[in-house]
Amino acid sequence: MVAQRQDAWTEEDDLILAEVTLRHIREGSTQLAAFEEVGQRLGRTPAACGFRWNSLVRKKYESAIQIAKAQRNQLKARSKKRTSTAESDRVQELSAPGTNQELAQEMTPELDVRTEVTEQAESTLTYDDVIRFLRQQKESYKKMRQVDQLLNQKEEEIKKLREENEQVKKELESIQKEYDMMNEDYQALMRIMDRARKLAFLGDDEQEERISFKMDKNGNLERVEKG
Structure with a gap:
């Protein structure tokens, strides 16, 4: 059993898919046959090739x-014309003077029946191919729906993550502001303590006894001289 590829499609893969599919359309074959050929060449399933063709590649090659399709119609017209001409020539040959008229009359219905049977066989094969292809398209559609649901779930997750990220940013900004305020208060307190130490060393013992410090309601130290 050949392993089926699950990797991403490349530009070369898309080109092979388009080339083979267009050739089958031009030759009057079915797209299903084209997808089977491409699947064998690329190691992928016909359904995967059909899905790739209808979802993306087909739009590039309208x-x-x-x-x-025009070339296919021309080939069909030429083929029918050649067949009709050949059959007509055959009947005329059999109907020509000196030939067996009864044989010619017998051959004409037989040729008509053969043509009708051939057309019915071609029509039956075409319908079978269409049914098979539609079934594969149904499976491909289910897979597309699953992919769409998965994408929607991922978009919802991304939306939630963005909202959480914005909330974290706001909280971080608030914490940063509080930190800046605390740092400013700390620096102010250090300056007050440093000034207090300098004043303590500048005065003598008597001045030290007359000078004291108290903290106001804002947390600042004030120098107070005793009376």
Whole structure:
């Protein structure tokens, strides 16, 4: 059993998919047959090739698809014309003077029946291919729905993460402001303590007894001289 690839599609893979599919359209084959051929060449499932074609690659080759369909119609018209001409020539040959008229009359219904059977067989094969392809498209559609649901879930998660990130930023800004305020208070307190130490060493014993400090309601030290 050949392992099926699960890696991402490359530009070369897309080019092979487009080339093979357009060739099948041009030759009058089915897209399902094209997807099976591409799957064998790339090591992928026909469903994966069909999904890739219809979801992305097809949009890039709309003009080429129309040209391929026109070429297919021309080939069909030429083929029918050649077949019709050959059958007509055969009947005329059998109906020519000197030939067996009864044989010609017998051959004409037989040729009509053969043509009708061939057209019915081609129509049956086409319908079977369409049914198979539609079934695969149904599975591909289910996978697309699952991917869409997964993307929606991821978008909701990303939205929540962004909201949480904004909340954390606000909290961080608030903490930073509080830290800045505390740091300013600390620096002010250190300056007061340093000034107090300097004043304590400048005076003599008597001045030391007459001078004291008290803290006001704002937390600042004030120099107070005793009477």
